[in-house]
Amino acid sequence: MTASYDARLGLYIAGEWLGTEGRETRDVLNPATGQGQAALPLATAADLDRALEASQRGFLSWRATAPEKRAAILTRTAQLLRERGDRIARIATLEQGKIQAEAKGEVAFAAALLDFHAAEGQRVYGRVLPRPSGSRSLVLHQPVGPVAAFCAWNFPIMNVVRKIAPAVAAGCSIIIKPSEETAGSAVEVMRCFQDAGLPGDVAQCVFGVPDMVSRHLLASPITRKLSFTGSVPVGKQLMKLAADTMMRTTMELGGHGPVLVFDDCDLDRTVETLVAHKFRNAGQVCIAPTRFHVQDGIYDRFAAAFAERTRALRMGDGLDAASQMGPMANARRPEAIAELVGDATGHGARLLAGGERGGEGGFFFQPTVLADVPTAARAMNEEPFGPIALLSRFGSEEDAIAEANRLPFGLAAYCFTENGRRQNRLGDAIEAGMIAINNVRLSYPDSPFGGIKDSGHGSEDGPEGIMAHLVTKTVHMS
Known part of the structure; x- marks a missing residue:
């Protein structure tokens, strides 16, 4: 084991950190050496059921929470991420391999995403449509419900924030499954959310056998949205699972x-x-x-x-x-x-x-x-x-x-x-x-990020990232 890898691995369910006791584990490796660094607990079916139940409770309370309070927690999370940035960037390098300059840049971008969504979540507007004889129609945008999100390993800090921030800003709860290969980065980001005051039922973090976790979460009627970042073949398979309950999907898939x-x-x-x-x-x-x-x-x-x-x-x-x-x-x-x-x-x-x-x-x-x-x-x-x-x-x-x-x-x-x-x-x-x-910059907190054709659909970041977590409702009043 590598002594310098100090990530505190675990599952985060219903506000509680769960360790390896009674669970299968897998090693998190250092790509520079190929050696194991720590044992990661893998979720059981009972763990996932508990996460789903917590996510349902969290949604019912969080959707009723004032946007200003949601924003304050996201802003505080950004502050904590910056304060702990050097340590989190080191963990990312030890488990993913990227150079420190890139890992620190990833922390900075993730914090900027949090700041953007904190502000944008307070600007979810509907509209009023006047009708004859004093009646009117209201167009409302409301949170879609509990989200199941799956992350790739290539940006282990940013990908986690990119999933959680817009969901939380929109009033949704979320269960996130980051990559098991880069678990430490995700865990430390989740601890920032926890320490910033995000209620434990609002965001859950699980790891496990990917096929088992995805099938379990997507088969549940509790889950109302799928957000996935990863390969085209896996994305298409997850969409087939999501179709059974007609859930909303955002798919950020591969490119060339x-x-x-x-x-x-x-x-x-x-x-x-x-x-x-x-x-x-x-x-x-x-x-x-x-x-x-x-x-x-x-x-x-x-x-x-x-x-x-x-x-x-x-x-x-x-x-x-x-x-x-x-x-x-x-x-x-x-x-x-x-x-x-x-x-x-x-x-x-x-x-x-x-x-x-x-x-x-x-x-x-x-x-x-x-x-x-x-x-x-x-x-x-x-x-x-x-x-x-x-x-x-x-x-x-x-x-x-x-x-x-x-x-x-x-x-x-x-x-x-x-x-x-x-x-x-x-x-x-x-x-x-x-x-x-004439440049190579494609990702900014305020602009939509996403593809077309086999590269997926829907957008992350920008106002579109929050809108992807909302449903539209029309109320006709007389």
Whole structure:
């Protein structure tokens, strides 16, 4: 066990922390070493039933709580998150692998989300529709009910806040199941909510065998909304389960971000920006730029510069201040990336940088650049979710748009061009929920985050994130 990992693991149900006694456990690993750090208790069916009962009680009381009181608790949670940020960021690195600068940035963004939702939750307005003879119609927005939320492991701090904050702001209760691989980060975030005064029945945190937990929570008539962040196949399976009770769903699924680089871009700035963004969190980002489609006139220069900057990146333990990219999150990922690289080179792609596992122990894979990758390669069709950049060339704007829209994914896309009219055309024509033009920032607390097509539906963040937890009711009065 690693002494420096000091997360206080447990299940949080009905305001009580529950440990390993009488429960199966699984180890939380350090991706930099591959070694176990702590034992995580897994919920039993009885635990889940208790969480559902608490969530129902919590909803009935919390929906009647004044928005100002909800806001005060969210604001206090943000304060606690900032105060404890260094410790929580260290835990995130120890169980997920990302470098400390990225983990601390994740804490800061999570706190900003809390501040936004605290304010936005006080602005849930309906409207009054006047009718003849003094009658009127009221349009009301009311909380949908208890929420079941499932998180991915790649942003173990932010993903938890992104699920809980809008639900609580809207007046819903929530049962959240974060990833078992990054349990410590989620637990420490939940302790911030608890210490800020959020009633124990309003938010529950459980871990367990994913299929068992999801089936149990989604089969219950208590659960009225599903919110999921994760892969496309798992998302589709959860939607099938949710259909039995016609519950509301928000699905933030996988992506395969196209990057269209035109020959009129600022080449040096574009390369520098994209290399940093491609390899953050070891490429384990649903909105990561992945397919780099570069116009013929600058393709060779772009490929050479991109590979040179990639080779200069320093890979290492995320706790090492000199590291620019940490390990991958689990043992599955390096093996999967190695298979994709081998398949791509087998189809004729040229390896310009990386391509191998690295580090002493742990789950490392070198930042990798592949050029001239054909569309037949698996990596050009399956979400890689790792540190590989796939380069190919295009001729016309029409060709670039067609390639960007070729896959069933529609989460994020990036475009680099100085032509203003082209920027407008690309914004209209590309099929994605979020598009960045001449930058890579897609996530802000006040703007909706979400995709289309196989990348899911619904939005998180922004006013839309709270509205996703509300139902509309019309009352006609005479």
